[in-house]
Amino acid sequence: MFDSYTDTSLIFFPERCINCKRCTQVCPHAVFAEGKDHVELAKPASCMECGACALNCPVQAITVQSGVGCAWAMISAAIRGKDMDSGECSCGGSESTCCGPSQEQPCGCEEK
């Protein structure tokens, strides 16, 4: 209860995994852990759906509906009649996007 972050769109296909461990290198929340024959999906609830693992997996053993978990961006998109899932309203938006530079929200990664 009062936890909306238990579900994730992350899907792992262990039978495809070649154990290159690239996903363990790019995931900032240790969602994947090293295993014997293939990596293990250790903490799926910690996935923030950044998509780094899927994008860097050489054998498409991971799928995820990646996007930015930003309420401001999603609400802005909804208000402007745009798709909340499109990612159009997120950090890094250009003048043409609904967030735009002047309304841009900061992110918790300023010094990273």
Next chain:
Amino acid sequence: MVNDNNTGQSCCSCTQQESAAPCSCGATASPPEIRITDSEITLANRLDHFLARWGFNREGHRVEPGLFRLGNPTPDSAVFASANYTLSFDALRSALSGTDAWILVLDTRGINVWCAAGKGTFGTEELVRKITETRLESVVNHKKIIVPQLGAPGISCLEVMRISGFSVEYGPVRARDLPEYLKTHTATPAMRRVEFPLKDRLVLTPVEFVHIALPMVVIAVLLWFLAGPVAALAAVSAVIGGTVLFPALLPYIPTQDFSTKGLILGLIIAIPFAFSFGTNPALPGWANAAGALTAFLIIPAVVAYSSLNFTGCTTFTSRTGVKKEIFRYIPVMALMAGIGVIMGIILGVSRFIGVI
């Protein structure tokens, strides 16, 4: 500064059909400029960081994209990728103090690495473009680029390799871990984990507050004249609660959802104001009760909404979770705020016409 390692390539060495860019025969294409940087963070840099933190001229904190020479790098020196946001670039170059290296700055439109990676501007296409534009393969004699780990959501190492021939090595999350990382080119699990400690949360609060400061002042002034100084203070407190207190107290407030955390914090903030509004001896009982209830409805709704918006600043909220929060709690917040405003208006009108 012009790079001595680059000889420049005449565009007439290839046929006109092969070259997409127009060229004039006999001329030699100018070699790409390689800028010089160092690891010193000057007073001007610190002022720039301060202004960026306060949201002043958000678009202006940029570094010119392209290749930079840090120290006295040789063709064997490592190449690091960064964003053209001054805070990102300065974190990298200061962390590399004493290291001779090349820094390849991508054009992320003045946005930090992680946000730009999420948007795709710190991405495969731009990385390959900058490798090509700077003729990196003629500057260094290896084919490896160290990319910050948080750039991975935008970079496909496989595509970069396929298109450019350069391999991507993902460095640690934090630039300050680079000196240790470079000893073995292996990141410890701690280097791979992103955290969100108090300091990181607090540095985000100024821009959060500035973002909503003007509406807050307008509303506070209006309330001052319509309902008195306590009501004005309530508005200021709600905004400060949502934009400063909430980030500071984030891990300590019960529940996981940002909205419920905000509602809890808002209820606590509302208590003294509800007490003040609810114990006015000059007003009838129903007006006192309505005044107290108004505070308990509006303040938590405002704090909860600000808290929900803080999801974009955090390092861990997923799109699925945030979307669920929006659909689950925004109607509740809207209802609370709506009823609270109506009650406030009724109280104000009653006072104006002399009913209370």
